[in-house]
Amino acid sequence: MFAEVLDEAVAMTDAEIDAALRETELQARVLAARRAALGAVAEHRRVFAIDGHRSMAAYLRATINPGGGEVCRLRKLARLVDRAPVVGDALIAGHISVAHALELDRVRVNPRISHVFDAVAPVLLDLAEHSQHDEFRGRITEFINLADVDGAFADLASDVEHRTARVSDIDGTLDVVATGGHPLVAARLTAVFQGFVEAEFRTDVEARAAEHGDDADQHPLPRTAGQRRFDALVAIFDAAAGSPEGAAAPIPTVDIVVDDQTLDETFARAGITLPNGNVVDGDEFVGDDATLLDTLVDELREDPEAFRSRRCETSSGSKIHPIIALQAALTGHIRRVVVDSAGTVIDHGVRQRLFTGNARAAALLLARTCAHPGCRVAAGLCDVDHNDEWHAGGRTDQRNANIECSAHNRFKHRRRWRTRRDSCGRIYTIRDDGTILLPVGEREPDLSADELGRIVRSRVAALSADPER
Incomplete structure (x- = not known):
């Protein structure tokens, strides 16, 4: 039976597989909304008592036999759509994933800010539709930090109080664990670690170029990302052990x-x-x-x-x-x-051809990773390019900056793809046929204002180059 499904998939073209994956995900979201509705009604009616179950969790375990974590997620989603039917609407329409919906539930269950949930749900749903899951999770955390100041501060105090770390040799295998602490300490240590990881990455890039020359991009790096992170950690310990006693450690910029x-x-x-x-x-x-x-x-x-x-x-x-x-x-x-009000870094006022120095540092604050959908290469390892090309009037400022890893930057130029921002400052990649790279369920954004600005800047640049036109 499954072999037939697998054979059917093998017979598909790449485009058909992509379309089928998207359609399957949309169907899964509809089913998730329907199951949540059933769960909400079942809990209100105490359906679980029919067969002698004493709780909804016990009923779900006995009826659909899920794992413990899945029981928790099912109940959360049922209570969420019961409180906010607009979330169920978004799931049925396919605009958000179940994972995005469960992040929204963090606001609903917070007793100090749940009273504003109904008011902000439409705004948060819009953010969910147009954000990758990791980005949206961060935005929900940010919302809770700003709206529930006292509760978030209590969590902060607890993290500092219960900080801990361990470096162990378990049967010849290194095991390093560190949790908690102050956010600025976490930021400082993360910056140090990322600096060492970047050094390992540059070493691999140079080694690959030395071995393969002009064809280097067609070959994998000598080490995986995980291996580079491990070796970076070893390098940090080695650097600390080799430093003169009492020497001041370099302070990274955070x-x-x-x-x-x-x-x-x-x-x-x-x-x-x-x-x-x-x-x-x-x-x-x-x-x-x-x-x-x-x-x-x-x-x-x-x-x-x-x-x-x-x-x-x-x-x-x-x-x-x-x-x-x-x-x-x-x-x-x-x-x-x-x-600014769009959440992007305000221009440093640097007018130059390339993103270097302060212009590059400010542009890198626009993103955590490569802007190509799905890519997770850290921004510090990426190129800073222009959305609107320099020769077409594109400025070297943060509003016109695009963060992409070198592979996707070259890919974009080979394919003649473009990037544009919507009214909220979110960046989108546009194929050469005019279609936009979007995850399943996300509606097309309005890029008309950015496109009009591009046309105007391009014409001004052309007039500047040839005043007689």
């Missing part, structure tokens, strides 16, 4: 990307200053019944779109509590990076 409004509100909460510059007396927030209202939560009641422009994260993409940005600002351990 950028904290935060929008102006979030930073101003955080200063205000701390009793330092208000956005209008007035000094706040910290006693205003102390009293038996007085509580400091979460500005973002209040704002969301009036404008659910307010969250789109908020950012508070390290340059590696880790979402951090606003108080960490405040601590870094006050202690001078921060290079503040300002972002």
